[in-house]
Amino acid sequence: AQSVTQLGSHVSVSEGALVLLRCNYSSSVPPYLFWYVQYPNQGLQLLLKYTSAATLVKGINGFEAEFKKSETSFHLTKPSAHMSDAAEYFCAVSLLSGNKLVFGAGTILRVKS
Amino acid sequence: DGGITQSPKYLFRKEGQNVTLSCEQNLNHDAMYWYRQDPGQGLRLIYYSQIVNDFQKGDIAEGYSVSREKKESFPLTVTSAQKNPTAFYLCASRPDRNTGELFFGEGSRLTVL
Numbered sequence: 195a196q197s198v199t200q201l202g203s204h205v206s207v208s209e210g211a212l213v214l215l216r217c218n219y220s221s222s223v224p225p226y227l228f229w230y231v232q233y234p235n236q237g238l239q240l241l242l243k244y245t246s247a248a249t250l251v252k253g254i255n256g257f258e259a260e261f262k263k264s265e266t267s268f269h270l271t272k273p274s275a276h277m278s279d280a281a282e283y284f285c286a287v288s289l290l291s292g293n294k295l296v297f298g299a300g301t302i303l304r305v306k307s
Numbered sequence: 308d309g310g311i312t313q314s315p316k317y318l319f320r321k322e323g324q325n326v327t328l329s330c331e332q333n334l335n336h337d338a339m340y341w342y343r344q345d346p347g348q349g350l351r352l353i354y355y356s357q358i359v360n361d362f363q364k365g366d367i368a369e370g371y372s373v374s375r376e377k378k379e380s381f382p383l384t385v386t387s388a389q390k391n392p393t394a395f396y397l398c399a400s401r402p403d404r405n406t407g408e409l410f411f412g413e414g415s416r417l418t419v420l
Binding site (some may be wrong): 226228230235236237238239240243245263284288293294295296297298299300 | 311313322338340342347348349351352355357363365377391395397399407408409411412413414
């Protein structure tokens with residue numbers, strides 16, 4: 195069965211600092227991987243996705259993620275945090291032939307001024 | 308504009324009452340999903356439907372029911388059998404399994420008093 199682990203339920207960074215949100219997946223076959231962002235009392239918005247093309251994936255708002263098969267990881271990064279990045283972030287995995295996405299528990303990002 | 312509309316945004320009900328949450332999409336997507344979100348637990352799949360007049364249970368279907376009579380609509384009923392119904396409910400749709408990503412509505416927050 196596929197699963198997702200997000201390390202750190204809360205991450206705090208200073209404005210302008212590097213953002214690193216960690217995601218590890220468990221899957222017996224190559225998966226699709228996703229990062230979503232959620233602002234309070236809103237739905238989820240897709241940041242980026244990996245679908246077996248380039249291993250370094252660029253998304254919206256300056257975020258990117260790198261698929262590392264050997265480490266079963268798909269960590270999300272942004273070189274310089276902005277106050278507007280404060281939100282909850284979810285990593286998700288889906289099999290190539292799968293009907294559904296499995297989500298991690300989420301990481302709340304706080305950006306300090 | 309195309310999208311997913313959930314209503315109501317906020318709903319208060321007394322214990323023991325059934326409630327129905329609406330989800331409508333005009334994206335012409337075949338697949339639709341219902342997730343439940345609780346703090347620190349990520350998103351958990353309640354039900355999903357790949358095609359009209361067909362749906363499958365997700366991981367936490369007990370106490371919930373759905374119907375899929377039209378491609379555009381996938382309402383969720385939270386029955387009195389659901390032991391802890393207070394939560395944030397998210398509806399999503401998916402264009403096809405080859406891309407994998409889900410498109411989300413804005414969510415409905417149900418509070419049972």
